[in-house]
Amino acid sequence: MFRETALNVRDKKVQGLFRLLFLTMTLLLILPVLVILGMLIYKGGPVLSIDFLFTAPTDGMTAGGVFPALLGTVWLVGVALLVSVPIGIAAAIYLSEYASDNWFTRIINLAIINLAGVPSIVHALFGVGAFVVFFGFGTSILAASLTLAIMTLPVVIVSTRESLMAVPQAFREACWSMGATRWQTIRRVVLPNSVSGILTGVILEVSRTTGETAPIMFTGAVFFTPFLPQGVFDQTMALSLHLFVVATQVPGVPDELPYGVALVLIGMVLLMNSISIAFRMYLRGRKKW
Amino acid sequence: MKLSRLTLPVVCLSAALLSSAVVARTEIQNKGSDTLVNVAQAWAEAYQTVEPDVAVAVSGGGSGTGIAAMINGTVDIANASRQIKSKESDMAAKNGIEPLEHIVGYDALAVYLHGDNPANTMTIEQLRDIYGRGGKATRWTDLGIEVPGCKNQQIVVVSRQNNSGTYAYFKDAVLGKKGKYRQGTLDMHGSKDVVDLVEKTPCAIGYSGLAYATDHVKLACIAASDPATCVSPSPATASDSSYPIARPLFMYTNGEPQGHIKQYLDWVMSDTGQCIIQEKGYAPVRRVSCQ
Numbered sequence: 001m002f003r004e005t006a007l008n009v010r011d012k013k014v015q016g017l018f019r020l021l022f023l024t025m026t027l028l029l030i031l032p033v034l035v036i037l038g039m040l041i042y043k044g045g046p047v048l049s050i051d052f053l054f055t056a057p058t059d060g061m062t063a064g065g066v067f068p069a070l071l072g073t074v075w076l077v078g079v080a081l082l083v084s085v086p087i088g089i090a091a092a093i094y095l096s097e098y099a100s101d102n103w104f105t106r107i108i109n110l111a112i113i114n115l116a117g118v119p120s121i122v123h124a125l126f127g128v129g130a131f132v133v134f135f136g137f138g139t140s141i142l143a144a145s146l147t148l149a150i151m152t153l154p155v156v157i158v159s160t161r162e163s164l165m166a167v168p169q170a171f172r173e174a175c176w177s178m179g180a181t182r183w184q185t186i187r188r189v190v191l192p193n194s195v196s197g198i199l200t201g202v203i204l205e206v207s208r209t210t211g212e213t214a215p216i217m218f219t220g221a222v223f224f225t226p227f228l229p230q231g232v233f234d235q236t237m238a239l240s241l242h243l244f245v246v247a248t249q250v251p252g253v254p255d256e257l258p259y260g261v262a263l264v265l266i267g268m269v270l271l272m273n274s275i276s277i278a279f280r281m282y283l284r285g286r287k288k289w
Numbered sequence: 290m291k292l293s294r295l296t297l298p299v300v301c302l303s304a305a306l307l308s309s310a311v312v313a314r315t316e317i318q319n320k321g322s323d324t325l326v327n328v329a330q331a332w333a334e335a336y337q338t339v340e341p342d343v344a345v346a347v348s349g350g351g352s353g354t355g356i357a358a359m360i361n362g363t364v365d366i367a368n369a370s371r372q373i374k375s376k377e378s379d380m381a382a383k384n385g386i387e388p389l390e391h392i393v394g395y396d397a398l399a400v401y402l403h404g405d406n407p408a409n410t411m412t413i414e415q416l417r418d419i420y421g422r423g424g425k426a427t428r429w430t431d432l433g434i435e436v437p438g439c440k441n442q443q444i445v446v447v448s449r450q451n452n453s454g455t456y457a458y459f460k461d462a463v464l465g466k467k468g469k470y471r472q473g474t475l476d477m478h479g480s481k482d483v484v485d486l487v488e489k490t491p492c493a494i495g496y497s498g499l500a501y502a503t504d505h506v507k508l509a510c511i512a513a514s515d516p517a518t519c520v521s522p523s524p525a526t527a528s529d530s531s532y533p534i535a536r537p538l539f540m541y542t543n544g545e546p547q548g549h550i551k552q553y554l555d556w557v558m559s560d561t562g563q564c565i566i567q568e569k570g571y572a573p574v575r576r577v578s579c580q
Contacts, residue, residue: 058334060327060330060331060334060569061327061330132363133361133363138363139318139348139363217348217350222346222347222348223326223330223347223348223349224329224330224333224334224346224347225316225333225344225345225346225347226333226334226336226337226344226345227314227316227344227346234316235316235318235346245349248478248479248481248482248485249323249326249327249349249479249480249481250327250330250481251327251480251481251484251500251501251503
């Protein structure tokens with residue numbers, strides 16, 4: 001029969017101690033999230049209403065709602081997604097399914113990693129130089145969304161590639177041995193099996209794009225405009241910039257207004273994320289392996 | 290699958306398109322000074338009722354940002370709280386742009402103190418001692434002032450970032466053309482940030498537009514030399530130039546303004562427009578009677 005020795009007892013204690021330590025760290029991780037959300041809901045909750053979401057700011061931005069900014073953010077994120085998702089997925093498919101592992105591919109991979117590390121303000125200045133001035137789009141939704149798209153491309157590419165690579169090689173080989181071409185394999189086997197992972201990348205992109213301020217403030221978002229955007233060549237207000245403006249630039253803003261704007265911003269990200277996550281879970285449920 | 294991935298953005302975009310009725314409209318690009326940005330915003334907001342088909346899109350960023358945009362030809366009207374520099378007009382000329390100056394109002398630059406600070410007046414010389422490089426005052430006690438709640442009596446010197454028109458004007462007006470700011474100032478990126486910081490910091494002193502005053506900060510009465518003859522900042526003392534640190538606020542256009550831009554500027558200069566700037570805490574270019 002097994003008897004605990006003194007050594008076993010000590011080992012057990014140490015084990016328990018580490019478990020506790022790691023648990024504490026994990027809880028510490030959630031703490032800021034809870035505090036931030038709690039603060040926002042406590043302070044910004046009272047100003048939230050349907051009216052707040054669907055009216056324009058009034059009285060020198062000290063009253064009224066956020067509608068032009070909300071709509072502007074939807075435009076910016078939407079156009080950025082339309083550009084970056086197809087390009088990003090196509091690039092990831094090439095890198096994971098077609099490219100062989102040579103110096104050229106490795107340089108491309110390095111470039112993607114570096115692109116992901118470029119600070120957003122540098123992307124912003126690039127956007128000004130390239131899209132606003134050189135291509136002559138002016139400060140517009142198009143210029144801002146293209147800047148955002150370039151900034152988030154690495155996220156889409158990397159996450160798509162990871163999820164393509166997670167599809168077992170045996171699946172592809174089985175398909176090829178049935179006489180399918182590479183494209184048929186990708187279309188019928190690889191993509192359907194990796195779609196939930198690809199969606200994760202898109203979720204990440206939506207969240208990041210919604211919150212970005214630097215890349216849009218020089219390229220397409222304005223402090224104030226009385227018009228709602230009607231096309232990609234219009235300028236627009238945006239939620240993230242609007243939050244910066246009401247929090248730091250405008251005197252006489254009631255305290256709860258910036259919190260309300262922040263809550264709308266976070267709410268928008270959470271809403272988009274949960275739609276995608278629900279969709280992802282649905283797809284994963286259909287997975288056959 | 291591919292279809293459903295596109296559904297979300299497409300739905301969002303079409304919703305966006307539908308939600309705004311399509312009308313013919315003109316945009317006026319207006320960018321620059323953070324001091325003017327809130328007035329510019331108020332003008333843009335009010336102008337909707339005057340000409341519903343003209344949108345004035347307003348951005349901040351600082352006088353330098355606005356003038357740079359004018360030089361690049363990306364704005365119709367640049368806001369500035371300082372005059373254009375000769376270097377800047379040369380660059381504009383190279384691009385075929387002739388910036389034309391319009392004075393749209395005046396701003397009294399207020400010196401902000403914490404509510405507990407016992408000092409009420411500041412002379413230009415004292416400000417120079419606090420802000421200037423090599424200035425004598427690093428502690429409040431150097432000026433014979435004891436601020437309750439201020440540890441070590443060390444002065445927290447609050448300034449602005451160096452592309453701000455307010456930064457440039459305060460330097461010229463207080464430190465002189467050749468003067469330099471001392472090192473170790475806290476450079477804030479907005480007029481309101483200065484006031485917010487001073488409000489919370491007993492040791493602090495800061496300068497910012499009068500329009501950013503709140504009930505929780507003190508505005509110093511400023512004297513050119515003799516403290517007894519100090520003048521308090523107000524729109525009235527700014528426009529009659531009795532207040533020592535008041536400055537004109539500018540809008541620049543490319544050449545003589547035409548069409549919609551001219552109409553907008555004319556409206557800005559009208560009684561209605563000037564009443565709006567007065568209401569925002571700045572001084573109008575002339576005496577106007579407002580409700």
